[in-house]
Amino acid sequence: MHVVIVGAGQAGAALAAKLRSLGHTGPLTMIGEEIAPPYQRPPLSKGYLMGEMAAERLWLRAPEFWADQRVDLRLGAPVTRLDTATKTVNVGGEAIAYDALALTTGSSPRRLPAAIGGDMAGVYTVRGLADVDAMRPEFQPGRRVVIIGGGYIGLEAAAVAAKLGLQVTVLEMAPRILQRVAAPETSDYFRALHMAHGVTLLESTGLERLLGEGRVTGARLSDGREIATDFVIVGVGIVPNTTLAEAAGIALDNGIATDAHGRTSAPDVWSAGDCASFPWGAGRLRLESVGNAIDQAEVVAANMLGAEKPYLAAPWFWSDQYxxxxxxxxxxxxxxxxxxxxxxxxxxxxxxxxxxxxxxxxxxxxxxxxxxxxxxxxxxxxxxxxxxxxxxxxxxxxxx
The missing domain is CATH 3.30.390.30 (FAD/NAD-linked reductase, C-terminal dimerisation domain)
Structure with missing residues (x-):
C-alpha cells in the first residue's frame, strides 16, 4: 500500500513516523510546500525569533531519520491537484498515485487586505520559518513595532520585541486582549505583565488602515489617531488550508470534515491536524495545537492500517511570554x-x-x-x- 501524505508539518511528520512504528512497510511519500524539513512551529515566535535557537534545533527529526525510515520526503513541492477518482496527486508535472492519502495541510495566517495596506513592505505574519527569517532583521533596539491582534501569537511577538528593546504597541479591537480564548482574569494577568515590560496595549481599538508609500510607516486607528511605526506584525488568527480538498470535492465543515476515525468524504482519503475538523459532542471541533496535530495524526495512522479507533481529543496548549x-x-x-x-x-x-x-x-x-x-x-x-x-x-x- 502506497501512502501519500500531503503536508510536511507537525501532523504529517507524526503520521509518517507512526505508520512506520506500527509496521507499515510499503512505500511512503510525504510532500511539503516549504523547503525546510518538518519542523516545530511554536518556537518560531519565541526562542527562534529571539535568536536563542538555531534553525537545526527546530527540526522534528534529524534529516537522516526520513531516509532511514524510507520516507520519500519531497520538499518545496506544492501539490497542485488532487484527483480522488484516479487516486493521484499532481506535483509539478508529475502525477503520483496513492492507495491511501492523508491531508495534513495545516493552516495559514489571516492577512490584512491590500486595500488597507496589508501588502506593503514591512508588514509580516508569523507562521512559517520563512516568515520569521524575513522579519528578524527588523528587531533592533529602539525601533517601533505595531502588532495587530492581542491573541497569543501577537502577545508572544510583543514579548520578544519588548525583551529586545523595541517600542511595542499592540492593537486589539475587542474590549480586552485574549477575549476570544480566555477569561477576563487571564486577560488581566497578561495585560499587567505586558504593561510592566513597557508594552502599550490599546484595547477596543481597531485599525482603519496602514500608512506609507510602498513601505509601512504608520497606522491610522479606528478612533482617528495616527501612530508611527517601523514595521507591523499581523496576528489575527489562522484559517485551515482546504483549497486542495475543496477543489477535489471533499466535504468541508470548519476545515476538512472527517469522521471520528479521521476519514474524509472521499474514499481512502484521511485528514489530521489544523486543517481537519472532527465530531465533538453534538457538533464538530477543529483544534489548532501541537498536541492535537500529534495525537490526531497518530490515531489516523493506526486507522489507515485498519485499527478503527476513534479519536478522543484531550486538548492542551501553552504559551511563553517573558x-x-x-x-x-x-x-x-x-x-x-x-x-x-x-x-x-x-x-x-x-x-x-x-x-x-x-x-x-x-x-x-x-x-x-x-x-x-x-x-x-x-x-x-x-x-x-x-x-x-x-x-x-x-x-x-x-x-x-
Missing part, C-alpha cells in the same frame, strides 16, 4: 464561573467551571496545578470549586 509559562488544559467553551487558585510566588491558576463541572484551566507558572487539572479533566472528575480555591488543599489529593 518569564511566564502559561499552560492550558481542556476547552473553556460554555464556562460560567472562574475559580482562582493562588500558587507560590508569581504563580496562579484559573479554573473554568460550568455549573459544578470542571471544563478547563489556565495555569501561569504553576506546572503542578496544570498537571493535576489536566488529569482531572481527562478523567471527567470535577472537584468542588471551594476545594480548588483553598491554597491549603493538596492538589494531588483531588485525583483520588
Amino acid at each position: 518569564d511566564c509559562k502559561l499552560q492550558i488544559a481542556g476547552l473553556n467553551t460554555g464556562y460560567d464561573r472562574i475559580v482562582t487558585r493562588p500558587g507560590d510566588g508569581n504563580s496562579v491558576s484559573f479554573w473554568y467551571y460550568q455549573d459544578d463541572r470542571l471544563l478547563a484551566l489556565d495555569a501561569m507558572n504553576d506546572a503542578r496545578a496544570y498537571m493535576v487539572g489536566k488529569r482531572l479533566i481527562e478523567a471527567g472528575k470535577s472537584p468542588a470549586p471551594g476545594l480548588v480555591a483553598d491554597p491549603a488543599t493538596d492538589l494531588k489529593a483531588l485525583l483520588r
Whole structure:
C-alpha cells in the first residue's frame, strides 16, 4: 500500500513516523510546500525569533531519520491537484498515485487586505520559518513595532520585541486582549505583565488602515489617531488550508470534515491536524495545537492500517511570554464561573467551571496545578470549586 501524505508539518511528520512504528512497510511519500524539513512551529515566535535557537534545533527529526525510515520526503513541492477518482496527486508535472492519502495541510495566517495596506513592505505574519527569517532583521533596539491582534501569537511577538528593546504597541479591537480564548482574569494577568515590560496595549481599538508609500510607516486607528511605526506584525488568527480538498470535492465543515476515525468524504482519503475538523459532542471541533496535530495524526495512522479507533481529543496548549509559562488544559467553551487558585510566588491558576463541572484551566507558572487539572479533566472528575480555591488543599489529593 502506497501512502501519500500531503503536508510536511507537525501532523504529517507524526503520521509518517507512526505508520512506520506500527509496521507499515510499503512505500511512503510525504510532500511539503516549504523547503525546510518538518519542523516545530511554536518556537518560531519565541526562542527562534529571539535568536536563542538555531534553525537545526527546530527540526522534528534529524534529516537522516526520513531516509532511514524510507520516507520519500519531497520538499518545496506544492501539490497542485488532487484527483480522488484516479487516486493521484499532481506535483509539478508529475502525477503520483496513492492507495491511501492523508491531508495534513495545516493552516495559514489571516492577512490584512491590500486595500488597507496589508501588502506593503514591512508588514509580516508569523507562521512559517520563512516568515520569521524575513522579519528578524527588523528587531533592533529602539525601533517601533505595531502588532495587530492581542491573541497569543501577537502577545508572544510583543514579548520578544519588548525583551529586545523595541517600542511595542499592540492593537486589539475587542474590549480586552485574549477575549476570544480566555477569561477576563487571564486577560488581566497578561495585560499587567505586558504593561510592566513597557508594552502599550490599546484595547477596543481597531485599525482603519496602514500608512506609507510602498513601505509601512504608520497606522491610522479606528478612533482617528495616527501612530508611527517601523514595521507591523499581523496576528489575527489562522484559517485551515482546504483549497486542495475543496477543489477535489471533499466535504468541508470548519476545515476538512472527517469522521471520528479521521476519514474524509472521499474514499481512502484521511485528514489530521489544523486543517481537519472532527465530531465533538453534538457538533464538530477543529483544534489548532501541537498536541492535537500529534495525537490526531497518530490515531489516523493506526486507522489507515485498519485499527478503527476513534479519536478522543484531550486538548492542551501553552504559551511563553517573558518569564511566564502559561499552560492550558481542556476547552473553556460554555464556562460560567472562574475559580482562582493562588500558587507560590508569581504563580496562579484559573479554573473554568460550568455549573459544578470542571471544563478547563489556565495555569501561569504553576506546572503542578496544570498537571493535576489536566488529569482531572481527562478523567471527567470535577472537584468542588471551594476545594480548588483553598491554597491549603493538596492538589494531588483531588485525583483520588
